[in-house]
Amino acid sequence: MKLDSKIPEGPIAEKWANHKNNMKLVAPNNRPKIDVIIVGTGLAGSSAAASLGEMGYNVSAFCFQDSPRRAHSIAAQGGINAAKNYQNDGDSVYRLFYDTIKGGDYRAREGNVHRLAEVSGNIIDQCVAQGVPFAREYGGLLDNRSFGGTQVQRTFYAAGQTGQQLLLGAYSALSRQIGLGRVKMYHRHEMLDIVVVDGKARGIIARNLVTGEIERHAAHAVVLASGGYGNVYFLSTNAMRSNVSAAWKIHKRGALFANPCFVQIHPTCIPVHGTNQSKLTLMSESLRNSGRIWVPKKKEDAEAIRSGNLKPTQIPEEERDYFLERRYPAFGNLVPRDVASRAAKERCDAGFGIEANDTNEGVYLDFASEIRSKGKQAAFAKGEHSASDERILELGKQWIGEKYGNLFTMYQKITDENPYETPMKIYPAVHYTMGGVWVDYNLQSTIPGCFVTGEANFSDHGANRLGASALMQGLADGYFVLPYTLSDYLANEIRTGNISTDSPEFEDAENEVKNSIQKFLANNGTKTVDYFHKRLGLIVWNKIGMGRSEAGLKEAIEEIGQLRDEFYKDVYVPGDANEMNPELEKALRVADFIELGQLMAVDALHRNESCGGHFREEYQDAEGETLRDDENFKYAAAWEYKGNDATQSVLHKEELKYEAIKIAARNYK
Amino acid sequence: MASKSINITLKIWRQKNKDAKGQMETYTLNNVSTDSSFLEMLDQLNEQLINERKEPVAFDHDCREGICGMCSLYINGRAHGPDRGITTCQLHMRLFNDGDTIYVEPWRSAAFPIVKDLVVDRSSFDRIQQAGGFISVNTSGRTMDANAIPVPKVNADKAFQAAACIGCGACVASCKNGSAMLFVGAKVSQYALLPQGRVEAKERVLNMVRQMDEEGFGNCTNTGACEVECPKGISIENIARMNREFLKASITSEK
Numbered sequence: 001m002k003l004d005s006k007i008p009e010g011p012i013a014e015k016w017a018n019h020k021n022n023m024k025l026v027a028p029n030n031r032p033k034i035d036v037i038i039v040g041t042g043l044a045g046s047s048a049a050a051s052l053g054e055m056g057y058n059v060s061a062f063c064f065q066d067s068p069r070r071a072h073s074i075a076a077q078g079g080i081n082a083a084k085n086y087q088n089d090g091d092s093v094y095r096l097f098y099d100t101i102k103g104g105d106y107r108a109r110e111g112n113v114h115r116l117a118e119v120s121g122n123i124i125d126q127c128v129a130q131g132v133p134f135a136r137e138y139g140g141l142l143d144n145r146s147f148g149g150t151q152v153q154r155t156f157y158a159a160g161q162t163g164q165q166l167l168l169g170a171y172s173a174l175s176r177q178i179g180l181g182r183v184k185m186y187h188r189h190e191m192l193d194i195v196v197v198d199g200k201a202r203g204i205i206a207r208n209l210v211t212g213e214i215e216r217h218a219a220h221a222v223v224l225a226s227g228g229y230g231n232v233y234f235l236s237t238n239a240m241r242s243n244v245s246a247a248w249k250i251h252k253r254g255a256l257f258a259n260p261c262f263v264q265i266h267p268t269c270i271p272v273h274g275t276n277q278s279k280l281t282l283m284s285e286s287l288r289n290s291g292r293i294w295v296p297k298k299k300e301d302a303e304a305i306r307s308g309n310l311k312p313t314q315i316p317e318e319e320r321d322y323f324l325e326r327r328y329p330a331f332g333n334l335v336p337r338d339v340a341s342r343a344a345k346e347r348c349d350a351g352f353g354i355e356a357n358d359t360n361e362g363v364y365l366d367f368a369s370e371i372r373s374k375g376k377q378a379a380f381a382k383g384e385h386s387a388s389d390e391r392i393l394e395l396g397k398q399w400i401g402e403k404y405g406n407l408f409t410m411y412q413k414i415t416d417e418n419p420y421e422t423p424m425k426i427y428p429a430v431h432y433t434m435g436g437v438w439v440d441y442n443l444q445s446t447i448p449g450c451f452v453t454g455e456a457n458f459s460d461h462g463a464n465r466l467g468a469s470a471l472m473q474g475l476a477d478g479y480f481v482l483p484y485t486l487s488d489y490l491a492n493e494i495r496t497g498n499i500s501t502d503s504p505e506f507e508d509a510e511n512e513v514k515n516s517i518q519k520f521l522a523n524n525g526t527k528t529v530d531y532f533h534k535r536l537g538l539i540v541w542n543k544i545g546m547g548r549s550e551a552g553l554k555e556a557i558e559e560i561g562q563l564r565d566e567f568y569k570d571v572y573v574p575g576d577a578n579e580m581n582p583e584l585e586k587a588l589r590v591a592d593f594i595e596l597g598q599l600m601a602v603d604a605l606h607r608n609e610s611c612g613g614h615f616r617e618e619y620q621d622a623e624g625e626t627l628r629d630d631e632n633f634k635y636a637a638a639w640e641y642k643g644n645d646a647t648q649s650v651l652h653k654e655e656l657k658y659e660a661i662k663i664a665a666r667n668y669k
Numbered sequence: 670m671a672s673k674s675i676n677i678t679l680k681i682w683r684q685k686n687k688d689a690k691g692q693m694e695t696y697t698l699n700n701v702s703t704d705s706s707f708l709e710m711l712d713q714l715n716e717q718l719i720n721e722r723k724e725p726v727a728f729d730h731d732c733r734e735g736i737c738g739m740c741s742l743y744i745n746g747r748a749h750g751p752d753r754g755i756t757t758c759q760l761h762m763r764l765f766n767d768g769d770t771i772y773v774e775p776w777r778s779a780a781f782p783i784v785k786d787l788v789v790d791r792s793s794f795d796r797i798q799q800a801g802g803f804i805s806v807n808t809s810g811r812t813m814d815a816n817a818i819p820v821p822k823v824n825a826d827k828a829f830q831a832a833a834c835i836g837c838g839a840c841v842a843s844c845k846n847g848s849a850m851l852f853v854g855a856k857v858s859q860y861a862l863l864p865q866g867r868v869e870a871k872e873r874v875l876n877m878v879r880q881m882d883e884e885g886f887g888n889c890t891n892t893g894a895c896e897v898e899c900p901k902g903i904s905i906e907n908i909a910r911m912n913r914e915f916l917k918a919s920i921t922s923e924k
Binding site: 068123133137159580 | 672685686702704705706708709712713716719720722723724725727729730731732733734735736737738739752754755759761763784785788790791792794795798799800801802803804805806807808809810811812813814815816819820821822825826828829832833835836859860863865866
């Protein structure tokens, strides 16, 4: 199979405009004859469903939650990037493009990323027109803040709930189309397979999660906007039911899966507390605008903190190691996520961790300096030029509360500690997956007619995603890219007519789904689904987490293979097929996670270099920074499925070309 | 605070499906860490039930960080349990004591029929949103520059506070009339406070209120229970604003 990325010819800044001018269109009178299925209703799915519905296509949208508004985009906190340059600090489309490519450690596709930067401004315009209540300044104009890996303020936000506001915006647009009858919404439905007829995606098999009924749905094209696969680690910041299954099903039917080992481990999450923990909670990167990350300089102090004999507030300034500011003075606490995570791990591995859990893994995120300086500013603004210390702290805390109130409350509820008074304890956790289904410039997978958008695809973030860029990509794909590229594909479908669900392909796919369900229910093993999922999570976290080694990865491949066999032999799934059965849902998802986990190890093992979130311990420089190998690994690794043993998967390479940007070592010092 | 382990008794509503007759069942659960969230405690119960070859308890949940609005539960007679300003997934077991008996029920409202056990059907909220909870702007990205219309910060902030609603339905479940006016009022307010939303303000409030009535939600009698139990602290000021908008629209609408 030869991979054709279909990047248009011409200078980088003209590719998308030229491509749009040359793509085929579907006339308005033909659109209602064409059916489109969209799986997932997060930012990428809702925006696509709304846009395609507006255009007049006959759209069916699917989500496994009870409402499209619940998709996990809702939990994104910090913000969305756009090259508006409202702050007049030198931002431009080129700079956003450049920062994203560099942030991705030169493993993303130039053409896609430039397009993303080009449409970023339109996203903000669109959202404001929809009534998204972004944060504003007193003059009534939009406010911005900084995110990691940039030196400008280009992040738009709505307190710590930006994802919620953007998703509700897209959901409102989708709701309007549902109300007008242009989109048919299937909630509490889960896609369990794709149906390919004569080489083209022609529909899906879905399970009604309330009745258990297996349904056939046909369409002229299928769009997957099913999110990332971070839950392969069991513990992640993803929602509990986020999963890889939709993406994995199309992988099994011929779609290549690219860079599965590129996983983002986010530096600022609440540390693990115990074995019954079900998920990890993110503390937004935006907090690094105001918080400073540190550990004690002395190991004795770290030990004293862990044993409860010392409080962080008792450690004087000169005894603290602000390790990000020390190592990366140019970007300080706002280095990209992979860099910040590794630095925290390095300090904890060296014995300076401050959390009193099994692994001592935790560092401080401290707001004391910011509270003081913002308090002073606020006092001055009120004309209180000689405000008392107490008053300054009061005003400072008020300022912090306005900016980050919901995050501080969340933190307090989980940890029972007050972050206004004592620094937050944080540690890296799995957050986002850069890898995903391989797609070309048109967001089409290697199955014709099957398009993949948002986090589910691999295309825009290389080996590390910058903060506030996931929301940007999701909405860019759904509002401004897919409506064009999908129409170009559908232009050849106007004579096709209705797709029947009576074909043998639908029949076979439905039977396969029913058989796999029956197999699980009849298995009568001794262990719960979670038992296996947790074991898988530990393997991938320890061996395909922040640090990876050849030996560890080989063990992981072996161990995951054994776990797979044990899972099928010994899992117990209660209940029936014809009812709401959450355990059955989990079992079907974990089966796919296991196969994916093994492929992640295979991918990580083959990539003999370190880049972005992929840190192979054998490949680092004297200062512990990633050592890329551009000569041998400047490509996207796209894997072809060859059965449930991932070591048999076949590698296809898409060479990455850097024409607009000079490829260089990534430096944030 | 140091974590400890507690033993509890649970009384949980079990109901096979929407047509079946339900009843409270009693379970004992030992060694619950006080650091666990309430839903992690239910995970632990389900693990125990599965190992005993009994059917696990179905409950809605997803993000487990208080934002998706999927989790619900009436706990000891209160929506989202005894703590304030949080969802059930953010409720932690440190608020309970060793030996406690905890009652867990689904949302109870005519407009939220039970699906199974603790899971209810809240699609009535979606239909209200579909009736008018939007601004009719198509995707083009070229309406006008986002900074073309300044919005006073105080209005933007109020719109945001209203828009913070997660659609969980605690307001309805807490209301003795089963009213959805906090939910609808919040959505109406978000758009009413923004210049972009004023154009369709009249049709919006009339359509959303009509749909709300058709779904069988009750009326508001200003008790304020919804505001107390709302995990996002949405103010009943939004109900007052909706009433004003509704009155204005009813008198002046050209339809």
